[in-house]
Each structure stands twice: as C-alpha cells, then as structure tokens.
Amino acid sequence: MSRLVVVSNRVADPRKTAAGGLAVALAEVLNNTGGMWFGWSGKTIEPGEPGPHAQERPLHTHQAGPVKLVTMDLDRQDYDAYYGGYSNGVLWPVFHYRLDLADFDPAYITGYRKANQLFAQKLRPLLRDDDIIWIHDYHLIPLAAELRALGCTQRIGFFLHIPLPPPLILAAIPGHDWLIRALFAYDLVGFQSNADHEHFCRYVQAEAHAQDLGRGRWRAFNRTVQAGAFPIGIDVDEFVALGQASEGREMYERMTREYSRRQLLVGVDRLDYSKGLPHRMQAFRSLLQNFPENRRVATLIQIASPSREEVDAYTDILHEIESLCGSINGNYGELDWMPVRYMHRNVARPRLPGLYRASRVALVTPLRDGMNLVAKEFVVAQDPADPGVLVLSRFAGAAEQLKEALLVNPYDIEATANAINLALHMPIEERRTRHQALLATIRRCDVHWWCNTFLETLAHTQAEVSGTPWLRL
Ligand SMILES: O=P(O)(O)OC[C@H]1O[C@H](O[C@H]2O[C@H](CO)[C@@H](O)[C@H](O)[C@H]2O)[C@H](O)[C@@H](O)[C@@H]1O
Numbered sequence: 446m447s448r449l450v451v452v453s454n455r456v457a458d459p460r461k462t463a464a465g466g467l468a469v470a471l472a473e474v475l476n477n478t479g480g481m482w483f484g485w486s487g488k489t490i491e492p493g494e495p496g497p498h499a500q501e502r503p504l505h506t507h508q509a510g511p512v513k514l515v516t517m518d519l520d521r522q523d524y525d526a527y528y529g530g531y532s533n534g535v536l537w538p539v540f541h542y543r544l545d546l547a548d549f550d551p552a553y554i555t556g557y558r559k560a561n562q563l564f565a566q567k568l569r570p571l572l573r574d575d576d577i578i579w580i581h582d583y584h585l586i587p588l589a590a591e592l593r594a595l596g597c598t599q600r601i602g603f604f605l606h607i608p609l610p611p612p613l614i615l616a617a618i619p620g621h622d623w624l625i626r627a628l629f630a631y632d633l634v635g636f637q638s639n640a641d642h643e644h645f646c647r648y649v650q651a652e653a654h655a656q657d658l659g660r661g662r663w664r665a666f667n668r669t670v671q672a673g674a675f676p677i678g679i680d681v682d683e684f685v686a687l688g689q690a691s692e693g694r695e696m697y698e699r700m701t702r703e704y705s706r707r708q709l710l711v712g713v714d715r716l717d718y719s720k721g722l723p724h725r726m727q728a729f730r731s732l733l734q735n736f737p738e739n740r741r742v743a744t745l746i747q748i749a750s751p752s753r754e755e756v757d758a759y760t761d762i763l764h765e766i767e768s769l770c771g772s773i774n775g776n777y778g779e780l781d782w783m784p785v786r787y788m789h790r791n792v793a794r795p796r797l798p799g800l801y802r803a804s805r806v807a808l809v810t811p812l813r814d815g816m817n818l819v820a821k822e823f824v825v826a827q828d829p830a831d832p833g834v835l836v837l838s839r840f841a842g843a844a845e846q847l848k849e850a851l852l853v854n855p856y857d858i859e860a861t862a863n864a865i866n867l868a869l870h871m872p873i874e875e876r877r878t879r880h881q882a883l884l885a886t887i888r889r890c891d892v893h894w895w896c897n898t899f900l901e902t903l904a905h906t907q908a909e910v911s912g913t914p915w916l917r918l
C-alpha cells in the first residue's frame with residue numbers, strides 16, 4: 446500500500462491539540478492513515494547564529510504514534526519573507542478579497558520561492574516511488590513544481606484551505622500567472638467550496654487559455670490537472686468524545702453555573718481581520734441598542750487567539766477590537782453584568798465543547814473564510830434536546846453546506862443584529878429542527894469523508910503526464 450506524505454507549513458503532534466483548522470484536520474487524518482508529515486519546525490535561525498548552511502542543516506524527526514513528523518528550520522530572513530511576507534502579506538489578504546491590505550514587496554516572492562525550493566530539496570530524498578503526496582495551502586503552491594523539477598513523478602495533490610477569489614482579484618497579484626501555472630504541476634487541486642472552484646475554472650479559461658477536458662480536468666502548460674471542491678469537515682466522534690471527557694464536562698458545568706442568569710453568545714477565532722470581529726462587535730452593540738430586552742441577559746464571550754503578530758494588519762485589528770469591547774462594556778455594562786468577555790488568548794481545544802454547549806448562540810461571522818471549523822464544532826457540541834443556534838456568515842465556505850444556520854451578511858450590521866436577536870429568542874422546535882439538519886450534514890461530510898474523497902480522486906486522476914518533463918517555473 447502507498448504511504449501518505451502530507452506537507453504543510455505548520456506541523457503539529459497529532460496526539461496533542463492545536464489551534465488553527467489546518468493543523469486540527471491534518472492531525473485527525475494522519476492519526477487514522479499513518480504516514481509522514483513534513484513541514485516547518487516552528488524554529489528560525491537568527492542571522493549570525495553558528496551552524497550549518499540551510500541546505501546542509503539536519504532535519505528533525507519524531508515518531509508520534511503512527512505518524513513520522515519531519516520538520517526543518519528556516520533562516521529568519523527567509524521565514525520573514527516567505528511566511529509573514531508573501532504568504533500572509535500577499536496571498537492571505539488577496540485570497541480573502543483584501544487587496545487594500547496586500548503589500549506587494551518584490552523581496553517577498555524571492556523568499557517564498559527560496560523557502561519552497563528548500564522544502565523540495567529536503568523532502569525529495571525522503572520520498573519513495575509509490576508515495577502519495579498531499580501538499581496543503583497557500584504557503585506551498587509552487588512546491589509540486591519544485592519537486593517535479595527534481596524528478597519527482599509521484600501523484601501529488603494540493604488542497605487550498607483558504608478561499609480563491611474571482612479572477613480579476615487574483616490578477617492583481619504581480620506574477621499571478623506564475624502562481625496558477627505552478628498549480629498545473631499537481632495532479633489534483635482541491636478547493637473548499639464550489640464558489641472557489643468556479644473562480645479557478647474561470648481564471649484558467651480566461652487567463653491561461655486552458656482547454657476544458659470535462660469532468661473537472663484542464664489542460665495547459667503541457668500538463669493536465671484535475672480540480673474540484675472538497676469541503677473539509679471535522680472528526681465528529683472525536684469531538685463528541687472530547688465533550689464527554691472531564692475537561693469538556695467541567696467547562697460546561699462551570700459555564701452554566703457562572704452564567705445561570707444569562708444567555709451566552711460565543712465567538713472563537715484566531716485574531717484575524719478575515720474573521721470580521723469588529724463587525725461582529727458592532728452588531729452585538731446594535732443588538733443591545735435596538736433590542737434593550739437583551740441587556741443584563743446577553744453576554745458575549747469572545748475568544749481571539751493570538752495569530753501572526755509580526756504582520757502589521759494583525760496588530761491593527763487587535764487595537765480595534767480592544768477599543769470596541771471597552772466602549773461596549775463602558776456604555777452598556779452594569780455593576781453586575783459585563784456585556785462582552787473578551788480574551789486575547791488561546792483556549793485549549795478540549796475545553797471548547799463545554800463552552801460551545803453552554804452557549805445559546807454562536808457568532809461565526811467572518812468577512813471571508815475558507816471553511817471555518819468552529820461553525821461545525823459548535824453544532825456537534827450541542828445538546829440535541831436543547832440546542833443552540835448558529836449565526837453564520839454567508840461568506841464562510843461552511844455556508845455552502847450549512848444552509849439551516851441563520852445566514853447573515855456580516856457587513857450589514859443591523860441585519861446581523863436582527864439575526865442575533867432571532868437566534869436568542871428562537872423557539873425550541875425550530876432550534877431542534879435546524880440543529881438536526883445541520884448535524885446530519887456535518888456527520889455525512891466529516892473529516893474522513895473529506896480525506897477519502899480527496900485521496901480516492903487523486904488515486905484515479907489519469908497519469909497523462911508521466912514522461913512529460915516539467916518545465917521549470
Ligand atoms: O498557521 P497559522 O498562520 O497560525 O494559521 C492557522 C491556519 O489558518 C488557516 O486555516 C484555514 O484552514 C481551515 C481548515 O481547512 C479552514 O477552516 C479555515 O477557514 C482556513 O482559514 C490557514 O489556511 C492554515 O494554513 C493555517 O495553519
């Protein structure tokens with residue numbers, strides 16, 4: 446049987462918990478399949494630090510249950526240009542439709558290419574001929590092309606965890622044609638939603654003049670690539686079990702005891718401008734303003750786990766949130782009631798099911814999101830007899846699947862406040878009906894379904910390209 450080799454920027458011990466949907470999902474996949482997980486170690490080598498040059502630097506290897514974790518360090522300068530610079534200063538904002546936040550510094554692309562070349566050079570000697578290679582996310586778009594240039598002929602799949610914007614937004618990136626050409630080094634390219642997949646099809650037709658071979662296959666640059674939507678899911682049974690374990694139960698009991706006279710609303714996000722936290726706070730403020738019956742009753746617990754703090758746009762959003770929370774509490778708070786409980790800290794995943802279950806409403810209102818696993822976790826954690834309500838942005842990938850949530854446009858503050866009010870006062874029958882339908886979808890398209898569907902499709906892609914040498918990017 447072929448071995449699965451997963452490659453992503455961030456690697457986590459699959460036996461421990463991590464914040465960030467990619468690490469959570471891949472840990473769950475690899476715990477089941479076994480194989481190798483290759484990525485960045487989380488360590489950077491500072492300029493002037495003694496030791497071998499990047500190419501000669503040894504890898505870190507660690508057996509974690511059935512998974513062999515192999516990681517590499519990056520030089521500080523390369524890491525800054527590759528991760529903070531090109532990945533999170535160019536690709537992240539543009540792919541989330543935020544051209545205004547992109548910083549097209551030409552030095553970034555050099556660092557990005559260099560890091561991808563280093564990933565390829567380090568990974569190449571570890572590969573077996575019959576490995577199935579699955580590369581993840583925007584940090585590593587050119588990796589297959591780099592591996593092909595080193596002679597790799599294995600099946601290689603790619604999954605983009607973030608949205609793909611419409612062609613004319615994508616085309617604003619200097620060198621966008623280079624990026625999309627790099628996708629043709631893969632055999633299969635997966636997106637989170639039909640909308641993202643459709644943007645890809647439109648782009649390759651209009652900008653790359655690709656030939657449509659039908660059934661998701663496109664031919665350009667002397668290669669054939671298959672593309673499709675594979676919405677990522679969660680491990681439902683694992684999350685249910687987490688809720689039944691002691692930490693989950695204790696959290697539930699503590700929250701229900703502490704907030705017995707209140708109705709809890711919960712938001713759990715990385716502190717990222719794509720998550721729409723200022724808009725959410727404004728909607729909550731409008732709720733208190735327009736529907737005063739919720740004052741002294743509704744309490745919003747907002748977890749904002751620290752993220753990418755070296756990128757300026759992330760520091761800006763931190764200040765904006767802090768000021769909004771302060772003003773809401775200052776204007777509406779009472780001696781015995783604070784409307785917003787804001788925490789700029791990561792909450793360990795085992796505690797989240799208890800927090801979700803104790804909450805009447807979840808606010809998942811990103812301005813754009815690839816998928817958003819928190820939306821799915823919230824539904825799974827509910828008591829089916831008395832479930833909470835999911836208020837979900839129509840701009841999260843999850844909205845394509847979770848139609849029975851209260852779908853909102855997060856830019857429309859008043860409409861979002863109305864939806865939150867509806868959620869807080871929704872009759873129990875309607876809550877149950879919606880929850881049942883949501884849970885069925887989340888169960889059907891869980892993380893195992895996602896992984897199996899992607900890998901089966903990859904295994905069946907036609908190897909039309911074997912023997913065709915990859916022309917260097
Ligand atoms: O690794 P970080 O820079 O700390 O960021 C954490 C992850 O954020 C992004 O997650 C995305 O993947 C989720 C799972 O598919 C999806 O639900 C979510 O909508 C995405 O934002 C990023 O894509 C990952 O690479 C990061 O590791």
Ligand SMILES: O=c1ccn([C@@H]2O[C@H](COP(=O)(O)OP(=O)(O)O)[C@@H](O)[C@H]2O)c(=O)[nH]1
Pocket residue numbers: 463464465466467469713714715748749750790791792793794797816817818819820822
């Ligand atoms: O304080 C936190 C915040 C988030 N998460 C987890 O991180 C993941 C976030 O994934 P999502 O897809 O919602 O968004 P991303 O951060 O990947 O953009 C979910 O599994 C959360 O349970 C966590 O464990 N603790």
